[in-house]
Amino acid sequence: MFFETMLLTFKVALITTIILFLIGIPIALWISSTKSRLKPIIETIVSMPLVLPPSVIGFYLLIFLGPSSAVGGFVEEWFDMRLVLSFEGILIGSILFSFPFMVHPIQSGLQSLPKSLIEASYTLGKSKLQTLMHVQLPNIKNSLLTGIVLTFAHTVGEFGVVLMIGGNIPGETRLASIAIYDEVEALNYDLANQYALTLFVISFSILLLVYVINRKFSGVLR
Amino acid sequence: MISIDIKKSFKNANFHFKTQIQDNSLNAVFGKSGSGKTTLLRLLSGLETPNEGIIKVDDKTWFDSKNKINLPPQKRDIGFVFQDYALFPNMSVIENLRFAQPSKDENFLAELLDIIELTNSQNKYPELLSGGQKQRVALARAVAKKPKLLLLDEALSALDSVMRVQLQDDIENIHKRLNLTTLMISHDIAEVYKLASNVLIVEDGKIKKSGNPDILFENSQLSGKFKFSAKIMKIEQADTIFIVTLLIQNNLTKVVATQEEVRTMNIGDDVLVASKAFNPIIIT
Numbered sequence: 001m002f003f004e005t006m007l008l009t010f011k012v013a014l015i016t017t018i019i020l021f022l023i024g025i026p027i028a029l030w031i032s033s034t035k036s037r038l039k040p041i042i043e044t045i046v047s048m049p050l051v052l053p054p055s056v057i058g059f060y061l062l063i064f065l066g067p068s069s070a071v072g073g074f075v076e077e078w079f080d081m082r083l084v085l086s087f088e089g090i091l092i093g094s095i096l097f098s099f100p101f102m103v104h105p106i107q108s109g110l111q112s113l114p115k116s117l118i119e120a121s122y123t124l125g126k127s128k129l130q131t132l133m134h135v136q137l138p139n140i141k142n143s144l145l146t147g148i149v150l151t152f153a154h155t156v157g158e159f160g161v162v163l164m165i166g167g168n169i170p171g172e173t174r175l176a177s178i179a180i181y182d183e184v185e186a187l188n189y190d191l192a193n194q195y196a197l198t199l200f201v202i203s204f205s206i207l208l209l210v211y212v213i214n215r216k217f218s219g220v221l222r
Numbered sequence: 223m224i225s226i227d228i229k230k231s232f233k234n235a236n237f238h239f240k241t242q243i244q245d246n247s248l249n250a251v252f253g254k255s256g257s258g259k260t261t262l263l264r265l266l267s268g269l270e271t272p273n274e275g276i277i278k279v280d281d282k283t284w285f286d287s288k289n290k291i292n293l294p295p296q297k298r299d300i301g302f303v304f305q306d307y308a309l310f311p312n313m314s315v316i317e318n319l320r321f322a323q324p325s326k327d328e329n330f331l332a333e334l335l336d337i338i339e340l341t342n343s344q345n346k347y348p349e350l351l352s353g354g355q356k357q358r359v360a361l362a363r364a365v366a367k368k369p370k371l372l373l374l375d376e377a378l379s380a381l382d383s384v385m386r387v388q389l390q391d392d393i394e395n396i397h398k399r400l401n402l403t404t405l406m407i408s409h410d411i412a413e414v415y416k417l418a419s420n421v422l423i424v425e426d427g428k429i430k431k432s433g434n435p436d437i438l439f440e441n442s443q444l445s446g447k448f449k450f451s452a453k454i455m456k457i458e459q460a461d462t463i464f465i466v467t468l469l470i471q472n473n474l475t476k477v478v479a480t481q482e483e484v485r486t487m488n489i490g491d492d493v494l495v496a497s498k499a500f501n502p503i504i505i506t
Contacts, residue, residue: 119269120308123269123302125296135312139310
């Protein structure tokens, strides 16, 4: 039971991080380089999870992804997949909720690079994609790492959204943070402590690792 | 030949550049800061888009507002040297140069490294190089793909005088070796005289004059045989005459002047020192 829950927790966190890494880079790139009037709107949407209570996001996801909604009904009919009270559901919730934790560090990393680096790459005949892969991303390793770790750690610690959209199905949607709440309610303090301590130690180790690695990266640049 | 006739407006500045540049010539773009020198280079490179006009390089059109042609910087066959070097921090010296080459030519890279005297430091990363070395790498990187047009945006202004002279020699060597058409922004009259065959004087967003470097002193009526550009460092009175201390290249020298002449001189002025060749002493 304990291991199943921890494994599920890290599975959700890992998949969320990978997906957000892939969609976070183009979005951060767009925000950091656009002059479009839409920019403040997109920035606001990306940042909303920072200020909204998780239960609000969870509530709307429940409404919009439920089997009786247009989106939920469509997915259920065509892909035979239920988006609420399911693994897929908490994955969608986690991705939306951790959005700013991936996009913000990458965005500020890209913005901190001198514009002349990108222009130099263009004048050397390199396309936008080549410039991104060979110049921009390799020079913001710190930011990429920060985005990855914050997203991962934040997903591991997520409670409200997951509870609202996923419920508490063992092995399917019960994540560690929910299990703690559950065990405390049932007065199983020992088991609750086991979950809590595990999360504490893992989070501490991950963050420590990031700061050590970041120090190394910036050491190279000095 | 490159012919330009382009207009560009920003919020508080208007530019209209019209000129022709000969193939394989080394052109200095000379003018006060804010006059539009950098804008001219950015418009040529495609990093900035003109509002209207035409840029033609030989029979190829780089920009033509009427026919909606606007080649991106990637397709303009240029080398651009930035004021802040813009070396890629994640690449070593040799990797920076390799990145610039569409097809590998290690012999040419070795030759470039030799010209910029960094053969032994080719595996160093940019943060370990001095300012002068960084700019030499930036210059080599800009020509590593043998572009048609080399643009230098105040490339030497951040360097001390010794490094400057070295970079000037590099530019001259590379220009001769590759026969590039070159446009370099310079504030330094000595530099212009040393390197350029043609000067474009930019004033208030326009190319006011162009021609050989003597046009910088077109108003002077002199026909001296020796000419040096110099900077006035000090003016002091000695009895009835004045002694003007001048900086010519890296040498200080003193020249006498009358009260009448001194009246129009200010410390820091760029001037031309000329002497008729009646009795020069040549020391070998």
